[in-house]
Amino acid sequence: MLITLRSGRSSEADLRRRTSDLSETLYVETEAVTITLNHFSAAFVFALFASIVFGITHKDTARDMVRYGLYCFALFLGGVLVAGWAMWVLKR
Amino acid sequence: MANSTTEKSKAVPAAPVTMMSVLAPAIGWLIPGAGHMIQKRWIRGALLFISIVSLFLIGLAMQGRIYKANGGDILDILGFVGDVGAGALYILTMAMDWGQGAIAFATADYGTKFMIVAGLLNFIAVADAYHIAIGKKQ
Numbered sequence: 001m002l003i004t005l006r007s008g009r010s011s012e013a014d015l016r017r018r019t020s021d022l023s024e025t026l027y028v029e030t031e032a033v034t035i036t037l038n039h040f041s042a043a044f045v046f047a048l049f050a051s052i053v054f055g056i057t058h059k060d061t062a063r064d065m066v067r068y069g070l071y072c073f074a075l076f077l078g079g080v081l082v083a084g085w086a087m088w089v090l091k092r
Numbered sequence: 093m094a095n096s097t098t099e100k101s102k103a104v105p106a107a108p109v110t111m112m113s114v115l116a117p118a119i120g121w122l123i124p125g126a127g128h129m130i131q132k133r134w135i136r137g138a139l140l141f142i143s144i145v146s147l148f149l150i151g152l153a154m155q156g157r158i159y160k161a162n163g164g165d166i167l168d169i170l171g172f173v174g175d176v177g178a179g180a181l182y183i184l185t186m187a188m189d190w191g192q193g194a195i196a197f198a199t200a201d202y203g204t205k206f207m208i209v210a211g212l213l214n215f216i217a218v219a220d221a222y223h224i225a226i227g228k229k230q
């Protein structure tokens with residue numbers, strides 16, 4: 001619906017305001033997807049994806065890629081476990 | 093001594109500049125794994141795409157923060173360099189104004205690191221795509 005002033009002509013500012021109101025009415029706020037990972041799950045996800053990229057980019061043949069990827073994955077998770085237990089020992 | 097150094101530098105041939113050696117890294121930066129895919133390394137490209145995009149999106153979903161090019165703190169600059177490696181993901185995130193919230197819980201900081209590492213891993217993937225393009229790697 002157009003807004004008319006006393007002179008009978010629509011105001012551009014009023015039109016803009018009304019359009020803004022309309023867009024706010026039609027706007028549906030969507031819930032953002034959130035993920036909460038514990039420390040080990042986060043380390044696992046990190047190790048998995050980083051190992052895949054390391055394996056592909058650091059070796060030439062498919063067999064070497066898989067082997068190096070598994071090696072990196074084991075080192076990542078092994079490092080996390082060793083560091084975790086080391087901190088547990090230091091805390092006692 | 094100087095002669096041997098000169099001989100060594102002469103022995104290394106310069107990498108040929110081809111269309112693919114420019115295109116593959118550029119597309120690989122914009123879309124993770126695409127630099128491998130345009131060179132018909134489909135499985136490698138798909139795995140790189142899944143790994144890097146997943147890491148970035150999980151980081152975003154963990155309410156990680158995205159860094160901007162503000163030129164202030166050195167750690168912020170390094171964070172920006174890491175983030176910008178994700179290419180189109182970084183551009184999309186900035187355009188949609190995602191990753192701007194304050195870090196609300198401890199593991200959210202992991203999300204920030206996930207996004208930085210995703211960008212850095214993409215830099216490695218880009219270098220790998222370049223090496224394939226110049227024939228240094230199969």
